[in-house]
Amino acid sequence: MHIVVCIKQVPDSAQIRVHPVTNTIMRQGVPAIVNPYDLFALEEALRLKDQFGGRVTMLCMGPPQAEEALRKCISFGASDAVLVTDRAFAGADTLATSYALTAAIRKISEEQQVDLVFTGKQTIDGDTAQVGPGVAKRLGWNLLTYVSKINEVDLDGRSITVERRAEGGVQRLKTTLPSLITMLEGTNEMRFATMDDMLRAARVPVRKWSKDDAGIEDITKIGLKGSPTIVSKVFAPKPRKERAEMQTVDDGVNVNDVCLNLLQKIFTT
Amino acid sequence: RSTELPEHLKAYKGVWVFIEHDRGQVHSVSWELMGEARKLADKLGVDVSGVLLGGPNDPLENYAKEAYAYGADHAYIMRDPVLQGYRNEPFTKGMTDLVNTYQPEILLLGATTMGRDLAGSVATTLATGLTADCTELNIDGRALAATRPTFGGSLLCTIMTLAYRPQMATMRPRTAAMPRRDDTRTGDIIRKDLGLVETDIVTKLLEFIPDANRNTVNLAYADIIVTAGKGLKNADNCKLVWDLARVLGAEVGATRAVTQAGWLEAERQVGQTGKTVRPKLYIAAGVSGAIQHRVGMESSDIIVAINTDPNAPIFDFAHHGIVGNAMQVLPALTQAFRTHLDKRVRKVA
Ligand SMILES: Cc1cc2nc3c(=O)[nH]c(=O)nc-3n(C[C@H](O)[C@H](O)[C@H](O)COP(=O)(O)OP(=O)(O)OC[C@H]3O[C@@H](n4cnc5c(N)ncnc54)[C@H](O)[C@@H]3O)c2cc1C
Ligand SMILES: Cc1cc2nc3c(=O)[nH]c(=O)nc-3n(C[C@H](O)[C@H](O)[C@H](O)COP(=O)(O)OP(=O)(O)OC[C@H]3O[C@@H](n4cnc5c(N)ncnc54)[C@H](O)[C@@H]3O)c2cc1C
Numbered sequence: 001m002h003i004v005v006c007i008k009q010v011p012d013s014a015q016i017r018v019h020p021v022t023n024t025i026m027r028q029g030v031p032a033i034v035n036p037y038d039l040f041a042l043e044e045a046l047r048l049k050d051q052f053g054g055r056v057t058m059l060c061m062g063p064p065q066a067e068e069a070l071r072k073c074i075s076f077g078a079s080d081a082v083l084v085t086d087r088a089f090a091g092a093d094t095l096a097t098s099y100a101l102t103a104a105i106r107k108i109s110e111e112q113q114v115d116l117v118f119t120g121k122q123t124i125d126g127d128t129a130q131v132g133p134g135v136a137k138r139l140g141w142n143l144l145t146y147v148s149k150i151n152e153v154d155l156d157g158r159s160i161t162v163e164r165r166a167e168g169g170v171q172r173l174k175t176t177l178p179s180l181i182t183m184l185e186g187t188n189e190m191r192f193a194t195m196d197d198m199l200r201a202a203r204v205p206v207r208k209w210s211k212d213d214a215g216i217e218d219i220t221k222i223g224l225k226g227s228p229t230i231v232s233k234v235f236a237p238k239p240r241k242e243r244a245e246m247q248t249v250d251d252g253v254n255v256n257d258v259c260l261n262l263l264q265k266i267f268t269t
Numbered sequence: 270r271s272t273e274l275p276e277h278l279k280a281y282k283g284v285w286v287f288i289e290h291d292r293g294q295v296h297s298v299s300w301e302l303m304g305e306a307r308k309l310a311d312k313l314g315v316d317v318s319g320v321l322l323g324g325p326n327d328p329l330e331n332y333a334k335e336a337y338a339y340g341a342d343h344a345y346i347m348r349d350p351v352l353q354g355y356r357n358e359p360f361t362k363g364m365t366d367l368v369n370t371y372q373p374e375i376l377l378l379g380a381t382t383m384g385r386d387l388a389g390s391v392a393t394t395l396a397t398g399l400t401a402d403c404t405e406l407n408i409d410g411r412a413l414a415a416t417r418p419t420f421g422g423s424l425l426c427t428i429m430t431l432a433y434r435p436q437m438a439t440m441r442p443r444t445a446a447m448p449r450r451d452d453t454r455t456g457d458i459i460r461k462d463l464g465l466v467e468t469d470i471v472t473k474l475l476e477f478i479p480d481a482n483r484n485t486v487n488l489a490y491a492d493i494i495v496t497a498g499k500g501l502k503n504a505d506n507c508k509l510v511w512d513l514a515r516v517l518g519a520e521v522g523a524t525r526a527v528t529q530a531g532w533l534e535a536e537r538q539v540g541q542t543g544k545t546v547r548p549k550l551y552i553a554a555g556v557s558g559a560i561q562h563r564v565g566m567e568s569s570d571i572i573v574a575i576n577t578d579p580n581a582p583i584f585d586f587a588h589h590g591i592v593g594n595a596m597q598v599l600p601a602l603t604q605a606f607r608t609h610l611d612k613r614v615r616k617v618a
Contacts, residue, residue, distance in 0.1 A: 018423045094401075098393060125420065128401035133357075133389025142472050143357045145386045161475070166355070166382050167291060169479040173356075175472040186535070225270045228398030232414065233427040240586045244574065249593030259598070259605040262589055266550065266571060267609075 001054035001155060003045045004105055005078065005118045006135070007038040009062050009069040010125045018236065034069045037120030039076075039190045041183040044150065045118050046077050046191065052155055055079040057108055061089055061100050067206045075193040075201035082108060086211040091224030094126070098134025099221045104214045105139065115155070117180040121146060132182035142179040148187050153177075272431040281434040284310040285373040286341070287364065288319045288332055289383050291355065292477070295332055297447065297490065298379030300339045302440055304448025305406050306377055307340035312408040316342040318373065322363045322463075324353025330458070337456040339448050344456060345371065349463040354474045355383050361390040363463050368395060370461065373435050375413050377406070380439035388439050398430030399437040404444040404564075412436065421541050422564035443489050443545040444568070486536045488520050493550045494569075496522035496539060497532065500555020500576060500595055504532040509599035510554060516607050522546065524562050540565035552602075554595040558583025575599070 011030045019026050045056045058073045058081035060066050070081035084104050092100065105117060117139070122129035129145075136143035146165040151172070153160050161174045165184055193201075216222060245265065247258045284306045289296040303319065310317045319336035321329045321344060333344035345367055351359045364387060368376065376391075378384035380402045392399035400415035407414045409429065413436040416427045430436040488494065495514045497507050507527075514521045523533040525540060539546055541561040551569035556562060558574070558581055566572070567586055574587035575598045584590045591598055 013421055016420050016423070018420070094389075094399065095393065095396065126401075127419070128389075128399075129385050130389040130392070130399060130401055133386060134393040137361070137390045137393040143386070143390060144472075145357075146382050163478075164382075166477070167289075167296060169477050171355075171477055172475040173472055174475055227270070228396075228430045228433040229400060230272065230398075230429050230431055231426050232409070232429045234419075235425055235427075237418075237422070237425055244572075244584045244587040244590035246579070246584065246590045246592060248579070249591060249598060255593065255597050255601045256605070258591055258593070259601045262573065262591065262602070263605050263609055265589055266573070 001048060001052040001116070002112045002114050003048060003054070003056045003116045003118060004059050004108055004114050005038070005042050005045045005056060005073070006059050006101060006131070007042070007069060007073060007120070008035045008123050009033070009060065009066040010035045010123055013124045032065065032069065034072055035120055035123045037122060037124070037183075037185050040185050040187055041118035041120050041181070042073055042076060042078065043188045043190050044181075044183050045116070047188070048116070048150070048153060049077075052153070055112065057082065059101065059104055059108065060084070061092075061097060061104070064208070067208070070206050071201045074204055075198045076191060077194070077197050080204060081206045082209055083206055084209045084211075084214050088211050088219055089223050091227060092222060093227035093229040094128050094130035094134055095228055096222050096226035098131050098138055099226060100211070100214065100216060101131070101135050102138040103216045104209065105135070107209070107213075107215050115177045116160075117141070117178070119180070119182045121182055121184055129182070132180060136180035139178075139180065142175040144173060144175065144179055145182045146184050147181050148184045270432075274432055274434070278434040281372040281374040283315045283318060283373045284313070284375040285318045285320055285377065285435070286336075287376070287378040287384065287387070288321050288336060289379050289381060290321075290323065290327065290332060291383070293328075295335065296379055296381060296442070298381060298384070298440065298442040300335070301442065301445040301447055302377045302379060303336060303339040303341060305440065305445045306375075307448065309375060309406060309408055309413070313374075313411065315374070318343040318345055320345045320364065320367060322347045322352045322360055324348065324350055326353065333456070333458055337454045338450045338452045340454070342456050344458050346458055346460050347463055348460075349465065351465050351467055351470055352463065354477065356470065356472055356474055357386055357390055358470050358472055359463060359465055360387050361394060362465060364391050365394045366463070367461060368435060371459070376435040376437045378437070378439045380441045384439050388437060392437050395435070397433040397435060397437060398428075399439070400428040400430070401439055403438050403440045406438060406440065413438065418541070418564050421561045423560050441545050443547050446547075486520070486534070488522060488537060488539065488544045488546055491520035491546065492548050493517045493519035494522045494539070494546055494548045495519050495552045495554070496524065496556055496566075497527050497554060498524045498556030499526035499530070500557075501527075501532075502555075502596075504530070506596060507532050509596065509603075513552070513599055513603040513606070516603050516610065517550075519550075524556055524559075553583060553587070554599055556583055557581050558586065
């Protein structure tokens with residue numbers, strides 16, 4: 001079985017600060033991490049590899065530093081990694097991103113036929129959940145989003161059955177391979193890296209592909225040029241005009257009065 | 270890159286809303302969107318349409334009537350056995366065909382598991398722009414200006430699609446208000462065939478397993494919510510929140526700190542990575558008011574906060590603040606509400 005897992009390198013949003021004057025994101029010093037949602041996709045792919053044997057290839061589009069994120073994934077047990085990196089990709093929205101990733105997946109598939117592509121549910125920065133559906137559409141593969149469980153894979157019969165989170169319940173879907181799965185969070189627990197894999201991660205070369213290496217000819221479909229969406233404004237949320245009407249409880253003595261007061265205010269406003 | 274709308278796309282007119290329904294119920298986000306679509310269309314001087322895809326057993330015509338009541342002028346109906354129960358492949362084909370045939374300038378969907386699945390596939394097929402998970406929609410010039418929180422709500426960004434049509438966006442449930450219903454409004458129906466048979470479709474829906482607790486946790490649409498924060502100190506103290514909720518007929522919410530500690534179930538989380546809520550009354554006990562929590566609840570009508578720290582950020586956007594120990598205040602508040610509500614019941618009786 002050959003599985004491609006797509007990951008994005010993102011700033012650790014728990015540590016992101018917004019500049020109070022310029023309203024811009026202060027990225028300096030903020031560590032870059034593997035998009036946390038993507039680890040659920042990776043773990044699920046590794047479990048299939050444990051079961052069926054084969055290969056898990058990591059794929060990322062991003063700046064050269066994203067190599068580090070890919071190595072991290074190899075240390076968890078992925079087989080190898082491709083980083084598509086080119087200045088021409090800068091400014092890509094989801095339409096352009098899915099185009100570039102699809103080209104790379106086709107190239108990877110030329111080496112060895114790909115049976116499944118995994119992505120995370122969404123990223124913690126762009127947060128659109130659009131790249132998975134986009135790649136599936138471009139590949140012409142079956143799309144399975146928000147997958148909470150893989151029930152069965154029949155590699156010879158070329159079929160897969162999964163549970164998919166829907167509004168108010170779970171859909172059980174059966175489809176054929178190849179398919180693209182976007183994995184729901186919290187559905188599995190990432191394994192610990194073994195010493196062997198950590199050592200391998202340090203040595204294995206991460207292949208870096210330019211747009212030409214990825215087989216991209218039409219440069220009007222990538223980067224800023226290939227992106228229909230335009231960010232027209234970035235701004236801070238408006239603060240509320242007045243602060244809350246405050247009351248203070250003194251050591252419990254007036255707690256009943258404070259509550260009655262509050263009720264009066266709520267029911268008259 | 271060009272920001273000019275090419276000549277052949279200028280014919281695209283009107284605002285469309287994808288009406289999401291499943292097992293006999295329209296998702297409220299579709300009506301919230303209908304209200305927003307009406308405002309956008311009025312600014313543009315164009316019509317609003319609801320799009321309904323479904324199977325033989327779905328009461329699509331009834332949904333169309335509701336759509337008119339909430340602001341639609343037209344309903345596009347596509348009915349086919351393969352559209353019974355949501356699947357990506359036939360819905361993508363149906364939606365794409367409708368767009369290509371009738372050419373709307375704006376297409377809006379709910380940011381639900383169905384809406385986001387469908388929107389991503391449709392936008393890619395049509396090679397147009399799609400703005401995700403918006404909290405505000407507006408018109409700037411003649412184009413859709415879709416605003417969404419970024420980096421956990423600490424910033425907002427407005428995104429536009431200028432040179433492509435339709436302009437697509439998904440909107441988060443409960444970020445727009447429910448529009449007023451006017452049952453005297455009417456509209457017309459335009460029907461189109463899908464032209465697929467079951468054997469064309471690879472993916473099969475084997476079964477639907479409804480959530481067991483579907484009717485017990487309905488946070489997004491609750492009128493009153495009492496939320497537990499980490500300031501409650503331990504799982505046992507969450508009982509105080511349940512007590513108050515029971516008296517008020519309220520749902521119980523939680524911050525991420527609380528769901529991660531395992532004090533309450535994940536479905537109860539309010540905020541950026543949880544639910545967006547807009548109840549009439551939101552009572553937050555021991556909640557600091559972090560931005561990721563705030564974005565999920567700040568449009569509540571009345572926000573009451575209980576916190577020991579007078580400088581807690583939550584007091585910057587709550588309407589009523591009580592500085593005090595939640596373990597003292599919650600029981601007292603429960604008693605006060607109980608007395609008050611008893612009195613009201615007695616008055617009525
Ligand atoms: C604040 C902000 C708001 C944005 N809003 C929009 C918007 O509304 N519409 C729009 O079209 N674009 C938007 N973008 C651009 C968008 O983030 C980029 O196109 C980005 O490359 C991919 O989208 P995403 O981060 O939303 O990924 P998602 O679609 O949320 O990611 C889903 C999965 O796809 C895979 N994946 C995503 N990116 C990569 C990658 N570079 N390499 C490998 N795998 C990947 C991962 O497995 C990931 O879990 C926005 C960007 C920012 C920073
Ligand atoms: C990517 C990302 C996504 C996130 N998504 C969400 C989300 O969806 N929802 C969410 O809620 N959070 C989310 N968070 C987490 C968020 O940043 C906060 O950490 C979280 O909301 C804090 O929860 P809290 O207010 O319960 O706890 P704390 O921040 O620990 O606050 C506890 C509060 O209780 C007060 N207190 C202490 N003792 C008492 C007492 N005896 N009586 C009354 N008050 C007392 C304290 O003064 C303090 O203000 C997210 C974070 C990240 C990075």
